[in-house]
Amino acid sequence: MAKPKVAFFDFSCCEGCQLMVLNCEPELLDIVGAIDIVNFREAISDRGEDYDIAFIEGSIITPHDVERIKKIRAQAKVLVALGACAHTGGLNKLRNFQDTEEAKQTVYGKDANAGPFFEVLSKVLSIGEVVKVDLAIPGCPINRFEFISVVKQVLAGVTPTLPNYPVCVECKYNENECLMSKGAICLGPITLAGCDSRCTNSQWPCTGCRGLVQNPHLEADQITLIKAGLTVQDILRRYRLFYGYSEVVK
Amino acid sequence: MAELAKSLYLPKSATIRKVIPMTESEKFYQLGFDDGSELGHQPGQFVEVSLYGVGECPISISSSPTAKGFDLCVRKVGRVTEAMHQLKEGSKVGIRGPFGKGFPAEALKGKDLLFIGGGIGMVPLRSFINYSIDRRKDYGRIILLYGSRTPKELFNFPEFEDWKAGKKDVELSLSVDRGDDKWKGNVGVITTLIPPLKLDLEKTFAIVCGPPIMYKFVLLALEGKNFKDDHIYLSLERRMKCGVGKCGHCQIHGYYCCQDGPVFHYPLIKNIKEAL
Amino acid sequence: MKKGVIGKKDFNSWVETLKKEGEVFGPKERTDQCWFFDRVNNPAELRLDYTSTILPPKKFFVPPRNELLLEFNLKSGEGKAGKAAPDRELILLGIHGCDMQGLLRLDLCWKEGNPDSTYLAKRAKSTVIGVSCNPDEYCFCTKVESNDFRQGFDIFLSDIGQSWLAEAFTEKGEKLLALAKTTEGTLLDDEIAYKAKARCATTKGPEFLPKVVELPLLCIDGEDLPFWKEDVGQRCLACGTCTNVCPTCYCFDVEEEVDLNLTTGRRLRRWDSCQLEGFTEVAGGEKFMRDQPGRQKHRFYRKFRWLTTKYGGSAFCVGCGRCGRQCTAEISIPETANKLFLGVKAKG
Numbered sequence: 001m002a003k004p005k006v007a008f009f010d011f012s013c014c015e016g017c018q019l020m021v022l023n024c025e026p027e028l029l030d031i032v033g034a035i036d037i038v039n040f041r042e043a044i045s046d047r048g049e050d051y052d053i054a055f056i057e058g059s060i061i062t063p064h065d066v067e068r069i070k071k072i073r074a075q076a077k078v079l080v081a082l083g084a085c086a087h088t089g090g091l092n093k094l095r096n097f098q099d100t101e102e103a104k105q106t107v108y109g110k111d112a113n114a115g116p117f118f119e120v121l122s123k124v125l126s127i128g129e130v131v132k133v134d135l136a137i138p139g140c141p142i143n144r145f146e147f148i149s150v151v152k153q154v155l156a157g158v159t160p161t162l163p164n165y166p167v168c169v170e171c172k173y174n175e176n177e178c179l180m181s182k183g184a185i186c187l188g189p190i191t192l193a194g195c196d197s198r199c200t201n202s203q204w205p206c207t208g209c210r211g212l213v214q215n216p217h218l219e220a221d222q223i224t225l226i227k228a229g230l231t232v233q234d235i236l237r238r239y240r241l242f243y244g245y246s247e248v249v250k
Numbered sequence: 251m252a253e254l255a256k257s258l259y260l261p262k263s264a265t266i267r268k269v270i271p272m273t274e275s276e277k278f279y280q281l282g283f284d285d286g287s288e289l290g291h292q293p294g295q296f297v298e299v300s301l302y303g304v305g306e307c308p309i310s311i312s313s314s315p316t317a318k319g320f321d322l323c324v325r326k327v328g329r330v331t332e333a334m335h336q337l338k339e340g341s342k343v344g345i346r347g348p349f350g351k352g353f354p355a356e357a358l359k360g361k362d363l364l365f366i367g368g369g370i371g372m373v374p375l376r377s378f379i380n381y382s383i384d385r386r387k388d389y390g391r392i393i394l395l396y397g398s399r400t401p402k403e404l405f406n407f408p409e410f411e412d413w414k415a416g417k418k419d420v421e422l423s424l425s426v427d428r429g430d431d432k433w434k435g436n437v438g439v440i441t442t443l444i445p446p447l448k449l450d451l452e453k454t455f456a457i458v459c460g461p462p463i464m465y466k467f468v469l470l471a472l473e474g475k476n477f478k479d480d481h482i483y484l485s486l487e488r489r490m491k492c493g494v495g496k497c498g499h500c501q502i503h504g505y506y507c508c509q510d511g512p513v514f515h516y517p518l519i520k521n522i523k524e525a526l
Numbered sequence: 527m528k529k530g531v532i533g534k535k536d537f538n539s540w541v542e543t544l545k546k547e548g549e550v551f552g553p554k555e556r557t558d559q560c561w562f563f564d565r566v567n568n569p570a571e572l573r574l575d576y577t578s579t580i581l582p583p584k585k586f587f588v589p590p591r592n593e594l595l596l597e598f599n600l601k602s603g604e605g606k607a608g609k610a611a612p613d614r615e616l617i618l619l620g621i622h623g624c625d626m627q628g629l630l631r632l633d634l635c636w637k638e639g640n641p642d643s644t645y646l647a648k649r650a651k652s653t654v655i656g657v658s659c660n661p662d663e664y665c666f667c668t669k670v671e672s673n674d675f676r677q678g679f680d681i682f683l684s685d686i687g688q689s690w691l692a693e694a695f696t697e698k699g700e701k702l703l704a705l706a707k708t709t710e711g712t713l714l715d716d717e718i719a720y721k722a723k724a725r726c727a728t729t730k731g732p733e734f735l736p737k738v739v740e741l742p743l744l745c746i747d748g749e750d751l752p753f754w755k756e757d758v759g760q761r762c763l764a765c766g767t768c769t770n771v772c773p774t775c776y777c778f779d780v781e782e783e784v785d786l787n788l789t790t791g792r793r794l795r796r797w798d799s800c801q802l803e804g805f806t807e808v809a810g811g812e813k814f815m816r817d818q819p820g821r822q823k824h825r826f827y828r829k830f831r832w833l834t835t836k837y838g839g840s841a842f843c844v845g846c847g848r849c850g851r852q853c854t855a856e857i858s859i860p861e862t863a864n865k866l867f868l869g870v871k872a873k874g
């Protein structure tokens with residue numbers, strides 16, 4: 001089998017996920033052996049235009065982004081959304097809860113409307129809201145082991161499976177004491193696992209960066225959060241951080 | 251100890267001898283073990299098909315134990331089944347099993363058999379139908395009601411033309427939910443085939459397999475025909491991981507579908523809400 | 527049975543000798559007032575006065591994930607079973623009565639029908655040394671009749687103040703006890719040891735209204751009580767913690783892993799939970815346990831009815847209290863049992 005050609009593209013984001021990919025050092029050498037990387041802004045500069053698998057990082061925020069992602073989609077056989085920004089819109093979606101003009105003013109001040117670069121869509125979009133996404137690797141940033149596992153499965157030609165259970169499961173696998181029992185506010189019960197509960201392993205509550213599990217038990221979650229002292233407004237604020245893509249925060 | 255480990259999770263190597271496309275999403279496979287042994291199954295049992303690097307899934311055995319080798323019919327729905335569809339003649343797969351309780355072929359000797367199959371549910375029924383044909387003297391009438399959503403989705407098993415021509419003594423009625431230009435047969439859900447049947451209720455046993463939604467309606471129709479509960483056997487589907495009564499996924503109250511089923515005597519599960 | 531008194535000052539040197547006989551694991555402190563079983567590198571780390579650990583001892587016999595079932599080679603198409611038995615004896619030091627009962631329940635299930643040799647080989651190569659408990663308000667082993675300090679143990683240690691009273695019940699146990707510096711116990715020591723064991727019964731635990739033998743029948747009568755839906759079913763987060771931390775839960779899932787060479791790989795086992803959405807989902811999206819009330823009932827009935835009747839009587843909840851202690855929604859077995867009991871009684 002000819003080595004598949006792989007390209008990485010970034011849209012609006014911090015590029016943290018690409019850094020994570022670069023962090024896969026020992027494995028990366030093997031990966032580079034198994035694939036041909038033709039476009040990787042963080043790693044090499046020469047850009048090929050011919051690729052089979054496209055990893056997309058970042059959200060869609062401008063009309064130009066829309067055109068660009070459509071072109072990539074037309075070329076790629078497999079399109080993978082890499083990280084929360086691409087998968088769900090991630091933190092970028094927070095802007096959707098503000099007035100666009102206001103947000104621009106806050107961030108860019110008087111230069112807000114200078115030049116075509118600042119022409120933005122009225123809503124921040126995830127990749128899947130614009131083109132068909134074949135696979136998504138959730139997380140802000142991604143979990144590099146999950147990235148490697150997905151790459152392997154794509155190369156082997158099988159449909160990768162992601163966990164469909166909440167972070168609490170991994171948190172117990174790792175034998176952590178529940179942070180909720182110590183008064184912390186943790187979104188682990190309704191957040192999709194796969195990060196190896198990396199935050200709660202270091203005593204940080206989960207903020208939900210991987211998005212919601214399938215059919216989250218929100219009513220039950222809210223009962224526990226209210227018991228823990230939050231108001232409905234507090235809960236909404238926390239949910240909005242990473243669940244901005246979902247109906248639940250409307 | 252090491253021997254035990256082998257028998258529980260280690261599959262046995264088999265080769266695909268023939269692949270026959272059935273419908274857009276279903277393929278039919280004839281297989282045989284590489285060591286020349288036979289599966290030695292009961293009609294209605296299943297195997298765990300294993301593709302290294304992809305996973306395992308439970309698949310009903312479609313052939314009669316009276317035939318050489320064994321047949322499977324696989325619908326493409328996910329990871330393992332999609333990978334199976336890529337396999338060619340000569341490809342190797344792993345097989346564990348046969349597992350579970352099959353149809354009560356012994357106890358039904360001398361009885362009239364009413365097979366009711368919906369969609370992929372036809373796969374395990376075929377095993378018992380062919381078995382009863384091969385042991386023709388042992389059984390009374392062989393009646394088959396077979397339904398699918400569209401004519402295109404009806405399986406074309408190798409012997410299907412014979413059955414349609416009435417050759418093998420199989421009283422076959424077909425029905426599709428939606429017909430097409432060429433379809434001249436029955437249109438309607440499978441239960442519409444039940445009321446017109448002329449049956450000897452004392453002697454007839456119903457054997458039902460189909461998608462989850464089908465059972466309720468078939469049972470109502472059988473009840474309407476004054477069928478006794480203990481004359482009904484159902485083959486149920488559940489999520490299964492191990493096939494050997496350990497992983498817990500297939501549990502129906504106190505029963506494990508992979509051990510105590512997949513074929514259940516209706517009175518046993520009648521009062522379990524989650525069963526049907 | 528052999529008996530002996532080990533002075534607490536001599537205890538650590540006994541543990542050192544145990545380490546020569548096998549791999550020793552015991553309770554250690556994870557964070558303040560929170561314990562876990564871990565390898566004993568230094569006997570001083572042991573916290574034999576612990577209350578309960580996050581995960582039960584089942585993790586030594588069926589690890590939470592990445593347990594090797596098979597190794598395979600995609601080029602040759604060959605597979606072989608993972609090595610079942612460890613090289614060295616596994617010595618579990620400081621196991622409570624409830625957790626021992628948990629292991630015995632698991633033994634039943636893994637032995638029955640098709641024996642799972644991966645589990646059984648590890649169990650056969652293990653020695654269990656029990657210790658008297660330090661119960662808290664969540665423990666209720668006596669209510670489910672799991673306060674047994676003999677069955678399954680190789681050795682049992684009772685805290686008698688300045689010393690441990692050690693009773694060895696098996697040949698393995700006697701051999702290990704012989705390695706300790708012991709003195710002969712007095713009748714008074716037996717008396718104090720009994721008190722230590724009875725702490726399970728004398729400490730005030732949660733209220734538990736039904737008798738354990740009544741529960742299988744209460745399950746039948748209380749199937750349609752509204753609290754399943756309106757109370758526990760509604761409060762439950764479907765997080766799976768209660769089953770993961772339970773000493774008698776053993777449901778599992780199987781996963782596949784292929785190396786980057788795309789040739790070698792393995793089939794791995796991972797704990798699964800009936801409380802999770804996808805547990806019963808099949809192709810087409812049908813879920814046979816349709817909602818959380820149903821899933822909660824499944825767990826409870828599995829503990830108190832289905833397996834209880836299948837395996838001849840003992841409840842499959844051993845009263846360790848872990849699920850209640852760790853449930854974010856504060857759902858516990860005693861709470862559910864009481865609601866069932868009162869609900870059925872009210873129905874008349």
Ligand SMILES: Cc1cc2nc3c(=O)[nH]c(=O)nc-3n(C[C@H](O)[C@H](O)[C@H](O)COP(=O)(O)OP(=O)(O)OC[C@H]3O[C@@H](n4cnc5c(N)ncnc54)[C@H](O)[C@@H]3O)c2cc1C
Nearest residue numbers: 307308309310324325328329330331488489490807808809
């Ligand atoms: C006793 C029995 C006999 C069966 N016989 C046949 C048969 O003859 N032919 C056939 O095509 N199919 C049969 N099935 C169904 C078949 O097992 C599933 O379609 C298959 O497991 C899906 O696996 P997958 O890896 O392709 O799908 P996945 O990628 O795992 O998942 C796709 C979908 O299938 C569901 N699923 C996953 N595992 C199972 C499972 N073990 N059982 C049911 N659904 C599952 C998932 O929830 C998901 O919705 C049978 C099932 C049982 C229990």
Ligand code: SF4
Nearest residue numbers: 168171178179186188
């Ligand atoms: S700390 Fe968070 S993730 Fe861990 S068990 Fe508690 S709620 Fe779940």
Ligand code: SF4
Nearest residue numbers: 195199206207208209
């Ligand atoms: S624990 Fe939560 S916030 Fe942390 S990486 Fe995992 S999903 Fe993201």
Ligand code: SF4
Nearest residue numbers: 762763765766768853
């Ligand atoms: S630990 Fe509590 S919230 Fe989580 S699944 Fe169990 S009962 Fe439900």
Ligand code: SF4
Nearest residue numbers: 772843844846847849
């Ligand atoms: S059900 Fe709860 S209390 Fe009972 S044994 Fe399991 S974890 Fe312990």
Ligand code: SF4
Nearest residue numbers: 769775776777800825
């Ligand atoms: S069915 Fe549920 S309660 Fe039972 S062993 Fe499995 S996970 Fe535990």
Ligand code: FES
Nearest residue numbers: 493496497498508
């Ligand atoms: S499939 Fe594992 S218990 Fe039935």
